[in-house]
Amino acid sequence: MQLLIADLHLQPSQPDIAKGFIDYLRGPVRQASSLTILGDLFEAWIGDDYRGEFEQRIIAELKACAEAGTRLAFMHGNRDFLIGEAFAADSGCALLDDPTVVELGGQRVLLMHGDSLCTRDEAYMAFRRQARDPAWQAQILAMPVDERKALARKLREQSGEANTNKAEDIMDVTPEAVIETMQAHDVSVMIHGHTHRPAVHELNVGGEPGKRYVIGDWRPGTGWQLRVDDDGLTLKSFPI
Ligand code: LP5
Ligand code: MN
Numbered sequence: 001m002q003l004l005i006a007d008l009h010l011q012p013s014q015p016d017i018a019k020g021f022i023d024y025l026r027g028p029v030r031q032a033s034s035l036t037i038l039g040d041l042f043e044a045w046i047g048d049d050y051r052g053e054f055e056q057r058i059i060a061e062l063k064a065c066a067e068a069g070t071r072l073a074f075m076h077g078n079r080d081f082l083i084g085e086a087f088a089a090d091s092g093c094a095l096l097d098d099p100t101v102v103e104l105g106g107q108r109v110l111l112m113h114g115d116s117l118c119t120r121d122e123a124y125m126a127f128r129r130q131a132r133d134p135a136w137q138a139q140i141l142a143m144p145v146d147e148r149k150a151l152a153r154k155l156r157e158q159s160g161e162a163n164t165n166k167a168e169d170i171m172d173v174t175p176e177a178v179i180e181t182m183q184a185h186d187v188s189v190m191i192h193g194h195t196h197r198p199a200v201h202e203l204n205v206g207g208e209p210g211k212r213y214v215i216g217d218w219r220p221g222t223g224w225q226l227r228v229d230d231d232g233l234t235l236k237s238f239p240i
Pocket of ligand 1: 047082151155162166171172
């Protein structure tokens with residue numbers, strides 16, 4: 001059995017969600033052969049060299065889970081794109097490229113965070129290009145921690161303001177981008193998070209049936225997972 005999750009947005013101010021995740025790691029995940037995290041595990045990540053008590057605790061729980069035998073994989077989201085090799089080594093998570101094709105339940109499946117499919121959101125696409133530029137990242141990581149914390153806060157404020165002025169559909173994936181990306185990777189199944197719109201979408205991929213699974217975000221009281229077992233792929237929420 002394999003598990004996939006996304007968009008936990010873990011942060012010290014939401015201890016219930018963090019507790020829900022720790023219980024999940026200590027419980028159901030121990031029965032799984034793998035846990036794949038499709039981005040935005042953290043609300044914000046300002047560099048592997050900054051670890052507060054909160055971050056250290058999550059890393060230790062991930063590591064314990066990896067050592068107990070579950071394969072852990074992590075893909076960057078738009079909040080934790082600065083996670084690097086040090087986090088990977090300390091948490092026992094393998095870093096996955098976005099996108100990555102894997103075999104799940106006997107078929108080729110495309111895994112993504114999902115933000116790169118929101119191509120109509122031009123302001124975000126511009127921000128993303130900058131945020132994923134290695135030169136920009138190096139410059140950011142060279143800043144003192146306090147300045148990085150302040151910048152992360154400012155970016156979150158600006159993002160929140162920008163989002164209140166955006167049409168809802170702009171912040172969802174572009175249907176044509178989904179089909180093009182699936183065809184480019186020769187898959188009929190895609191799994192992603194980011195949009196916080198959990199659903200299983202039936203698709204027509206160049207005349208063939210396809211599916212797009214959107215994993216939901218975790219909130220107080222509710223977690224989301226995609227479970228892969230002998231019954232196939234099952235998207236489900238559960239109480240935390
Ligand atoms: O995140 P959310 O849900 O609010 O909205 C996202 C898109 N926004 C983002 C931006 C992030 O929230 C920023 C926070 C990152 C925290 C960690 C950063 C660590 C690095 C820096 C500090 C060390 O991803 C939002 C989408 C929405 O998803 C739906 O898809 O619409 O996109 C935007 O809001 C982008 C805005 O439209 C424009 C962004 C304004 C930022 C201005 C750039 C100035 C750069 C200054 C650098 C010095
Ligand atoms: Mn996201």
